[in-house]
Amino acid sequence: MTNTGTDAVALTFDDGPDPQYTMQLLDLLKEQGVKATFCVVGFRVRSHPEVVRRIVADGHTLCNHSWQHLDLSKRDDNYLAGDLQATNDAIHAAVPDAPIEYFRAPYGNFTPGMVRLATRMGMKPIYWSVDDQCWMSSTYGTGPAMIDHIATMVRRGTRPGGIILSHDMGKPQTIAAYRSLLPWLTSRFHLEALPTDQPHRSGQEPR
Template sequence: MRLGIKKPPSAGLLVVAVLLLLLGTTARDSDRVTRAANPATRAPVAPVALPAAPSPSAAPSVSPTPSLPVRPGDGVAGAFATTGTSAVALTFDDGPDPINTPKLLALLRQRHIHATFCMVGFRVRDRPDLVRQIYADGHTLCNHSWQHLLDLAKRDPAYLDWDLRHTNDMIRAAVGADVPIRYFRAPGGNFTPELVAKAKSLGMDSISWDVDPRDWEHTHDANASAHISRVVNAVQHHVRPGSIVLSHDNGQPNTITAYDQLLPWLQERFTLAGLPPEGLSG
């Protein structure tokens, strides 16, 4: 009978065991190195603030294109009461008149003077021949509403739009569809900011005046001669460089006589010109 004595491990087995031990240690060390090199396997680290990148050189500033100066109205509700230059503008309202307008045109033509005619729409409709003559003589055209309602500014917006557009349509029907109409005058000078804005939306500057000889008012004059003298004196006393002078050709024969006297006096002292075709607001 044999005793139960274990045989010592063979030398080959010992060699294998040592090799496996060495391989395990090497694998653990390699894993530590790999994890140290791979950020994805490292413990999170608080971010480090990096210095701000230098800002690129600022682009050179470009000045905006200067816009043309806009001249504000110097009259009631933003209308224009003066020309803004040394020129004096003679303005004639309420026509065209079949008798007085041709006489006035003849006076102006004789002295090579240009004026501004503020015309009523239904009269333009009835006398397009006179409108054509006014335009052919180089005078400035102005919309004076369709039927000269003194309370025009109180009418509803739809009516205002129709009134001003229809008057312009009648003027253009007489002189040409492409002719600019740059001016509007409210009947009686009864401007409001809303009416001025409506005219502006249709391309028209609103014009008032700073000289009013009240040539339409005859009540206090003893006779025609006294009326003419009063009109002449009023214009001569109040006109200044840049004035817009209000007068009337419709139904006012004495006004024509007054200007027969006034035109040479004015022309010796002032530059007389129609309002510019580009408008007064710039």
């Protein structure tokens, strides 16, 4: 899926949890009253379960983004199944009742087999309609030029129903860009986390 299917816009943040920048992003989202979707990497979930607990406690949606962000398009079905299940298991070790209803392939490199497997595991494959291009550090660096570039790409590309791809792992420029982007986005669009069939257990205190 490359859009939400409604007029709502979904913010998605990949590659965390990052104990520093994911937490800063969660603070910023809370200040603005915005819910988002976090596509998390399994081994980082295992290392930082407290961050995942905070994500769920704040009412955001979780998405499986593989165990260690390898290019899964080059792996066989047995490897894929083990990778996705290990990531779900790590998430549920941190937040046992959290729904995991989405999967995003590393680098967006989906294959038909990967889509079938994720679907069988109860996860909808998600792509994006807007790429903030924070990965282009060789062109824009990691300072003010990159912050401006992220903001420009999001402002230029966002339309009703869009899914925005951003990254929180090791990306202070994402936090800086969203300080101005969130007020801009909320004044023009309805932002929401990708929906889940199970209710969030928001309101519980992170442990």
